[in-house]
Amino acid sequence: MKCEGFEQASDLADYLENNRIIAHFCGFDIMKPLPSQWTYTRFVRKLDNSALKSIMAELVKKLYGLGIVDASFIGLDSTPVMANTRFNNPKAFAGNKFSKDNPPHSDRDCRLGIHSASNQQSEKRTQFYWGYKNHVLCDCISGLPLFEVTTPANISDSSVAIPLLDAANRVLSVDGCTFIADKGYDAKTIYNHVRERFAGDCVIPLNIRNTKDLRLLRVGVPLCDAGLAMNRDGKDYSGNRTRQKFCCPFKLSKDDSACPCAHERFYNGKKHRGCTKHVTIPDDYRLSIDRRSSAFKKTYALRSECERYNSRFKALCIAVEYSRKLFSCITSQFGSNSFSPMPLTILFAFAHAMASVYH
Secondary structure: OOOOOOOOHHHHHHHHHHOHHHHHHOOOOOOOOOOOHHHHHHHHHHOOHHHHHHHHHHHHHHHHHOOOOOOOEEEEEEEEEEOOOHHHOOOOOOOOOOOOOOOOOOOOOOEEEEEEOOOOOOOOOEEEEEEEEEEEEEEOOOOOEEEEEEEEOOOOHHHHHHHHHHHHHHHOOOOOOEEEOOHHHOOHHHHHHHHHHHOOEEEOOOOOOOOOOOOEOOOOOEEOOOOOEOEEEEEEOHHHOOEEEEEOOOOOOOOOOOOOOOOHHHHOOOOOOOOEEEEEOOOOHHHHOOOOOHHHHHHHHHHHHHHHHHHHHHHOOOOOOOOHHHHHOOEOOOOOEOOOHHHHHHHHHHHHHHHHHHO
């Protein structure tokens, strides 16, 4: 099977016109004039998206019955979908083309988003764009998608995870699953929802955010700037978390020369002198995961199936957004546009046909 990956309806019309045998296998009467490109465009515009979603759900259930897909290890990832606007053209000379107050006139539904322009860890480059995000829940064993939703580009990945998992659970049970995602989904609400709602596990790297990298001894005691072990000084329960507080070993000293590094906080003129540091105590599921274990690393490596699917998604030109009318006529249950059920339905139909042949 070969996917031609036509970007325009005119390419499809020309291809079928020059390959009548393929048009015959597609169900057309080759003894009569074939449909024009406007007929194909009009067909896609009037196609009911809910019908495609229901067909896709039925195919997922059939593939599950055949043992092709499974929900034991599921991964979630998103990929940017560029809107068809000149603002996304790097050669376009337009002032404030990435300003929220200046949306493109060709597509009023798209939003301003940002995505990584490089996969290299040592090279952190980001790029702004006008468009959407396609969130796909994949089976990390077979590499086939199980559920998808398209949102505007300004919607964060973590806010989509919980409603998407609930919607996917209505199609295929994800109870007891292992949910795999990148650090963009590192939110406490996602961990708790997967654990409490589905009795599953999460394999998500920790997003350090603004956490300071403390030098710790093996017993978990931090070192001060002078390299001395600090003393425990109670606990802090603010911010819905528990943190162990550590203070300077010369906290109550009256000797101004006691601090080896002459820290500025040691000369604060107060009774309690020196610096303080906090270490978060793992009291929830998110912080209790051992991310340095070999089991975590091997399981997280399965997330590459999500990236492979997104790579195929772009290589086949499925992510091309043809026109505003074509895109906005399709609406998903998340209150945003969704165009992916059509190629996903075709993919599942092919997988089901191949599975039926082998079975």
